[in-house]
Amino acid sequence: MEQPKTISARSDVPPFMVMDVMAAAERIEANGGHVIHMEVGQPAAPAPKAAIAAAHHALDGARIDYTSALGMLSLRERIARHYRDTYGCTVDAGRVVVTTGSSGAFILAFLAMFEPGDRVAVTVPGYPPYRHILTALGCEPVLIETSHQTRHALTGEDLLSVHRKKPLQGVLVASPANPTGTMMSKEALAGLIAAAEGAGIRFISDEIYHGLDYAFPAVTAAQLSQRALIINSFSKYFCMAGWRIGWMVVPEALVRPIERLQQNLAISVPTLSQFAAEAAFDGRQEMEAVKRGYVENRRILIEGLPQAGLTKFLPADGAFYLYADVSNFTSDSLAFAKQMLQEAHVAATPGVDFDPLHGNSFIRFSYARSADDMREAVARIARWLG
Numbered sequence: 578m579e580q581p582k583t584i585s586a587r588s589d590v591p592p593f594m595v596m597d598v599m600a601a602a603e604r605i606e607a608n609g610g611h612v613i614h615m616e617v618g619q620p621a622a623p624a625p626k627a628a629i630a631a632a633h634h635a636l637d638g639a640r641i642d643y644t645s646a647l648g649m650l651s652l653r654e655r656i657a658r659h660y661r662d663t664y665g666c667t668v669d670a671g672r673v674v675v676t677t678g679s680s681g682a683f684i685l686a687f688l689a690m691f692e693p694g695d696r697v698a699v700t701v702p703g704y705p706p707y708r709h710i711l712t713a714l715g716c717e718p719v720l721i722e723t724s725h726q727t728r729h730a731l732t733g734e735d736l737l738s739v740h741r742k743k744p745l746q747g748v749l750v751a752s753p754a755n756p757t758g759t760m761m762s763k764e765a766l767a768g769l770i771a772a773a774e775g776a777g778i779r780f781i782s783d784e785i786y787h788g789l790d791y792a793f794p795a796v797t798a799a800q801l802s803q804r805a806l807i808i809n810s811f812s813k814y815f816c817m818a819g820w821r822i823g824w825m826v827v828p829e830a831l832v833r834p835i836e837r838l839q840q841n842l843a844i845s846v847p848t849l850s851q852f853a854a855e856a857a858f859d860g861r862q863e864m865e866a867v868k869r870g871y872v873e874n875r876r877i878l879i880e881g882l883p884q885a886g887l888t889k890f891l892p893a894d895g896a897f898y899l900y901a902d903v904s905n906f907t908s909d910s911l912a913f914a915k916q917m918l919q920e921a922h923v924a925a926t927p928g929v930d931f932d933p934l935h936g937n938s939f940i941r942f943s944y945a946r947s948a949d950d951m952r953e954a955v956a957r958i959a960r961w962l963g
């Protein structure tokens with residue numbers, strides 16, 4: 578008799594290989610070793626003081642009830658104001674949806690925009706959960722390779738050439754990007770949006786690393802299109818990764834469908850985090866100081882890694898990542914990362930996590946910790962490779 582199927586095919590998504598590196602780092606630390614952590618993509622700094630105070634205040638005084646599925650109105654209005662203050666761009670608070678991190682936003686956005694079987698373009702190298710969430714929802718992630726020449730920005734031409742072979746229903750890009758740290762110029766982003774929308778391809782912009790731009794100011798897709806869907810989060814610039822809160826700016830027509838989805842999938846986003854997130858916007862001075870720390874870390878790595886032997890990396894325009902080419906040393910980035918961890922006690926993420934095509938040639942360093950850690954990492958890598 579045939580056994581009933583207990584595990585769905587769609588749940589068969591790959592794991593995050595960096596978890597292997599983290600587990601190995603924990604073992605070294607349990608034995609008294611000191612690991613420099615450059616594998617994890619989260620800020621070492623705490624949430625803004627104003628956010629923490631607001632959370633205390635809410636715990637003491639307010640009821641922590643469900644909120645509206647779209648989020649607390651005051652938070653949605655504060656987010657809309659953020660677009661005015663930061664980009665000089667008008668966003669109607671009615672189009673803002675509060676989500677459980679940007680991770681929660683991807684699920685809502687994909688469900689609201691795509692049917693099972695729809696083809697959605699994502700860039701490689703890129704953030705792995707884009708592909709894995711799409712797969713779990715029955716959509717087809719279509720990988721488009723980007724190159725050094727375009728700062729790893731997807732071009733309209735490349736998008737349309739894939740679309741002509743077999744139609745795409747959506748495209749998702751991030752700028753600043755993970756793992757490359759590269760950014761799209763305003764012209765590049767505008768050109769891509771125009772190409773996508775002209776061909777009926779829906780455009781999703783992951784703007785989670787906005788605020789962490791060093792080479793030139795990041796441009797929001799909200800400035801360029803009313804039809805684009807923008808995803809952002811309090812996890813990176815605002816140092817609130819564990820609070821699990823993010824947001825979207827969605828096209829008018831998607832507000833109600835997304836509201837219905839969120840009502841059914843989650844009811845609402847954690848209320849305590851919503852109180853804290855609203856106040857986080859008052860902590861910008863503190864966050865700018867954290868950002869200045871990243872600027873210094875970036876300088877230490879850009880100057881130090883070549884002296885340590887890692888001479889090839891992509892322009893680190895934004896976010897807090899540096900994607901280094903290690904093809905002179907290895908053709909197996911996971912083995913390289915494990916060996917660097919064991920012998921130099923520096924943890925980094927193997928490129929294979931982000932790029933099934935060329936990831937074995939790359940290692941991602943996260944520079945969201947202290948400057949002392951960065952200097953120590955450079956010294957350890959120099960000794961190890963030397």
Ligand SMILES: Cc1ncc(COP(=O)(O)O)c(C=O)c1O
Pocket residue numbers: 618677678679680681704751754755783785809810811812818821822823
């Ligand atoms: C490019 C990118 N998008 C989205 C996320 C998800 O972040 P969160 O769900 O914490 O907002 C991450 C996390 O590292 C990321 O790097």
